[in-house]
Amino acid sequence: MPLPGLPLFVPFPITPYKPNHMKTDPSGSAPDSRPSPAKPIVYVLNGPNLNLLGKRQPEIYGRETLADVEAECRRIAKDLGLAIEFHQTNAEHQLIDWIHEARERAAGIVINPAAFTHTSVAILDALHACDFPIFEVHISNIHRREEFRHHSFVSRVAAGVICGFGTQGYSLAIERLARVLAGC
Numbered sequence: 001m002p003l004p005g006l007p008l009f010v011p012f013p014i015t016p017y018k019p020n021h022m023k024t025d026p027s028g029s030a031p032d033s034r035p036s037p038a039k040p041i042v043y044v045l046n047g048p049n050l051n052l053l054g055k056r057q058p059e060i061y062g063r064e065t066l067a068d069v070e071a072e073c074r075r076i077a078k079d080l081g082l083a084i085e086f087h088q089t090n091a092e093h094q095l096i097d098w099i100h101e102a103r104e105r106a107a108g109i110v111i112n113p114a115a116f117t118h119t120s121v122a123i124l125d126a127l128h129a130c131d132f133p134i135f136e137v138h139i140s141n142i143h144r145r146e147e148f149r150h151h152s153f154v155s156r157v158a159a160g161v162i163c164g165f166g167t168q169g170y171s172l173a174i175e176r177l178a179r180v181l182a183g184c
C-alpha cells in the first residue's frame with residue numbers, strides 16, 4: 001500500500017543538466033551564444049590504501065582498481081552533466097586540503113575516507129565547513145566487520161551513507177547527488 005501523501009515513484013532518470021546557452025527561452029528564440037557555464041563539480045575523494053584497490057584484500061574490496069572506479073565515476077557523471085575531480089591520498093592533511101578546495105569550487109562531495117572514517121575528527125570538521133551535500137561511501141559493509149569499523153565520524157555530516165555495495169557505491173552516490181542537486 002502506498003503511504004498517503006507520498007508519491008508512488010520519483011521520476012528517473014534525472015533531467016539532464018543543461019547549460020544555459022543550450023536552453024531555449026520561452027519566446028522560442030534560438031539558444032544564445034554566451035559561453036557555457038561550467039558544469040557542477042563533484043569531488044570524489046578517497047582515503048588511505050585505496051590506491052591498492054584490486055590488490056589489497058580482494059575478497060573484501062573486489063578486483064576492480066581505483067582507475068576502474070574513476071573511469072566509471074567519470075562515465076556516469078558525464079551522463080548526468082557533472083564534472084568530476086577524482087583524488088586519492090594516504091595523507092590526512094591532503095584530504096583536508098581537498099575538502100577546503102571543494103568548499104570553494106564544488107557542488108558536492110562523495111567521499112570514501114577509508115580508515116580515517118573511524119578516527120578523524122579533523123576530516124569531520126573540514127566537512128562541517130562545507131554547505132553542500134556530502135555522501136559517504138564504503139566498498140565493504142563496515143557494519144559486518146570489526147567493531148572499530150562500526151563507528152564513522154564522517155556519518156555525522158553525511159546526507160547519506162552507502163556501504164557494502166562494492167565499488168558500485170560510488171556510482172550510486174553520484175546519482176543520488178545529481179538528484180539532490182536537481183532538487184528531486
Ligand code: DQA
Pocket residue numbers: 048049050112113114115116117137138139140141142149
Ligand atoms: C573502507 C572501509 C574502512 O573500514 C577501511 O579502513 C577501508 C575501506 C571501505 O571502502 O569499505 O580502507 O572505507
